[in-house]
Amino acid sequence: MKTGDNQREPLAVHVRGLRMRYGPTDVLRGVDLTVGPGEVVALLGPNGAGKTTTVEVLEGFRRRSAGDVRVLGVDPDRGDEAWRARLGVVLQSWRDHGRWRVRELLSYLALLHRPYRERVFDPDELIGLVGLADRAHARLGTLSGGQRRRVDVAVGLVGHPDLLFLDEPTVGFDPAARRAFHELVRRLPGTAILLTTHDLAEAEKLADRIVVLVAGRVVADGTADELAARFAGEAEVRYRLGGEAHVVTVPDATRYVRELFAEHGPAVADLEVRRASLEDAYLALVRESEAVAA
Secondary structure, three states, X not given: OEOOOOOEOOOOEEEEEEEEEEOOEEEEEEEEEEEXXXXXXXXXXXXXXXXXXXXXXXXXXXXXXXXXXXXXXEOHHHOOHHHHOOEEEEOOOOOOOOOOEHHHHHHHHHHHHOOOOOOXXXXXXXXXXXXXXXXXXXXXXXXXXXXXXXXXHHHHHOOOOOEEEEEOOOOOOOHHHHHHHHHHHHOOOOOEEEEEOOOHHHHHHHOOEEEEEEOOEEEEEEOHHHHHHHHOOOEEEEEEEOOEEEEEEEOOHHHHHHHHHHHHHHHEEEEEEEOOOHHHHHHHHHHHHXXXXX
């Protein structure tokens, strides 16, 4: 993206050499991370990898031990209210007051954002986007877990953030609600998103880029297809030829199948191609990186 004068729009997140130490323990060991304007980046990693600590540093909730960090061009340690109003945060769990009504809460939060934001979501529009139109006047304490999660998402979006942090955003969602949420994320042009999730299918569906964090270090950074090709190995091709079953692993399944049909044509039956997946790549990366760290 361009902002004029042939200068690129600043990165939403720019991190170099981020370190966090608790006593003698290094939790983050030189993390480098970028999120471009309007880009969706998924931060993946096993429990204890340092994902939550990284995000808390970026949000300004935790002071780092070392490293250069800029979020929307500002050091989070020096972020003011105007800077915070540009962020949206969806935590895994939000300790709200159960007596708030859904529309009442979002209207109040919209008022808090208005001094700092040109655009603020209309509460009724936002309630419709997260699928709670029929619960707009319900007290939060009466909502189901999935409905409360939708309120969490609405709270993060109310200020039309330039950067949105999503921490396991669809926990508790049924399949229909999850699909609706994914569609909502795609309707947020211009909003950069940093997503942490254990749902690899969700990461693959939503993220432009995936960053894998293991033992406090970034061990991979790329698209889902790039990671699968780089770390998960070859594709598996299964077929029957002349009544005999064949299973082969090949680096380029498309080329192999093309040559197979060029040679044998209709004699090939029951063809099945299993390409390396993001899950394959992620598991291989975690196993390898944890073995090295040990």
